[in-house]
Amino acid sequence: MNLGIRAILYSARKWKKTLLVFCLLLAITTLVLSGLAIADAQEEQAEEVRGTTGASFTVERNLSTGGWASGNGGSYSTQEFITEEMLQEIGSVDGIAGYDAAVVSMPYYYTQSGESIVTEDVNNSFYTYGSLNSEYNELFVSGRFELVEGTHITEDMPNGLILSRDRAEKNGLKLGDKVSGINNPYADDPEVEMELVGIFDVLADKDDEATMYDAATLWDYTDYAFCSYNAMKEMAVNYEDGSKLQEAHFFVEDAAQLDNVIAEVQNISSINWDNFIITANDEVYQNISSALSDTGTLITTLIVVITAVSMVLIILILSMSIRSRKRETGILLAVGIAKPAVILQYVLETLLIAVVAFPLAYLSSKQVAGTLGTLFGKAAENVIVTPEHFMLVAIVGGILLVAAVLVSSISTMRLKPKQILSQME
Template sequence: MNLSKRAFLYVIRKRGKSLLLILIFFIIASLVLCGLASLEAERNKSRELRGTTGAGFTIKAKERWGNSENDGSGNFSNVAETKPLSKKMIEKIMSIDGIKAYNANFPTVLAFYDEDGTPYRNDYNDVDPDSSDYPLNLFQGNSCTNTEYAAWFLNRKIALTEGRHITKSDQNTIIISDKLAKRLGLKLGDKISAVINPQEDDPYVTLTIVGLFEVLADEEDPKNSLDSMTLNDLYGGYSYNWFTDMKSMEALNKNYSDGKDSLEESCNLTDFYVNDPKNLERIMQAVQDIKGIDWDDYELIANDEVYERAGDSMSKISSLIRTLMIIIVAISMCIVTLLLTLWVRSRMHETGILLAAGITKISILLQYILEIMLLALCSIPLAYVCSRGIAGGIGRMLGETGVIVTTQHLALVCSFGIPLLIAAVLLSSIPMMRLSPKEILTKTN
């Protein structure tokens, strides 16, 4: 009788033991397949997260104080000098692989009026208008090339709730907070008249509200104090700030342009957005290696707060799944090896007869391996079919839609599982293989 026939007949004859091993193999394969599907779903979610967290970096021109300016009356004041980022610098930085977009920021203070010329009061400091010479309709904010990539939006300190973001092609547009809109009695589509200095011959520009944002940051927390993107907190916190387009600011800034054709040439703060936060460190190093940029004049600041928080959580989940899978496989291997060892011991009489019939130990060992392969052939495909439904249920329970068992997962289980089963057979057969034919025959008596 040949080896294949002996293996098949033994599996059929020992139905109880065969069904037990099929059940064990089925449970192990199902658990591993569901684990692989869950791990794949976490990786896909992490990959998607990396593309939407808005991680990037900011380049800020350093302020150098100490220069004096005469105001015409004999009084001198300190002036901060900076070297704004040039268009050529921005083009060099954008040429680096992995950088998706940028947003130039130009912070300033504007006086706001309604369409009838009535000032909109900034009530942040709750100053009595009758007891103060200080203008009460001043609001600070930023002109941007693309607000979608502004640091506050990327870091989830604020989030757009209505309307849309401002882009480079926009003109006469503004975004304000929902709280400020409520205080001023404004809504999406309303107009605000703005000017830099109403006491000078500065131009007025009418801005249409195209978006409203909500403040997500805890403004009472010191770590969320207004950062270098703003001038100071004199005019209010996040909810008192605004965003407008560069073209509008160029019109407002007409008397202060210093002959520059584009306001972007005067920006001391520019945010850059990367495709994948995993590459942020490499990209920032590549930026620092650009020739022609004197980094004594600029600061390079990473903006990956959201990704770090979310990525850490995702990493822990993935590590937990991998750890559980390793534990499951390790325990399963121990159980299978133990069962096979008991199985081999119970077959000493059969082994002795086969040896007496002239069948070699290697042939007997190959029979054992073939028997296990037949049982695996029954259990693993069945586990694949059942685990597809189980994985879907796990995904729905966890609120995940991407937990799907695929043929790639099945191939992975087979490519690793079959060698492990063969190793278990070999390990469990060591005691039998170490005995001589005579000792085996003696033990069967």
């Protein structure tokens, strides 16, 4: 009888024992696979947390390297401005989630029937950002404003307008209404038609004097507005530099990658970086990064502990099952079967179980995290067992099993058949 048949017959006839070992292997492999999946999920989740910290960098004109000229409004810099091509080029760098650049002006707005849209102030001008992607405007990013209706202004929206809820209600405006804007109605400025696409709520306290260090403080927050950059350009057509961009903000997907992204941006050769300054802003991330990486380290440690313990368990179980077969080993040796053949039979039996247990563990581990998650009402969408995990576990597990069988049969194999049989219980 060859050893392959012997191994199969043993497994089949001792099916209860086989089943137990099988269950153990299945459980432990499932544990390790779930552990690996959880470690990956944690990584992803931490990345998501880092993504919410709003890490960004600002590109602005470097006034110190540009020339200066003077006009009737005082001296001004002749440094080159940020162009839209530049924005697109930087925005297409990997890892950038979005960007915004805006020019500020104080235009007046009129309803379709020609009535002026009134502000809190006597002066009906609105502090308006001509914005490319208003979603990434500082006021929205910092949570001072919140878009409550409609959509944000995006680059491909040529004439959108966002007003505060107060102004919209007081002037009887609703989403989709046509509004026309004029930069300065007392000059020869063109009238530009826009559509009200969004309405925001003010969450911050504008009366707080901490915010009063710049020009914008002369306007109430409800008198702020956002319009498409394109519309702003049309309104400001009479002002040479009025619609040129001074600075732009780029937001990255992963705060931990901010430095790398900036380095990549600085490699863009078509931009003369002597003329621009890049400043990184990731204060929130810096604040939480140590606590966040602690969480990561803890989970990784947990998984390492689980894996190590699993290995120990497998070795213990196999050695126990081999050791209880001393008598059988003795008989096999006594009937003249070579020691290597006996060991090989044991190895084969173990592998037979593993071949079934490992793929099943792959399937069960896919279920286990999800089931346990929903059982306790916690989402586990990120916990995904990948084929790579399975490959890793199958290869390492296989080697470990063979090694464990070999190690635990050493003590038995060292003895002569006679000694073994006389030692039997």
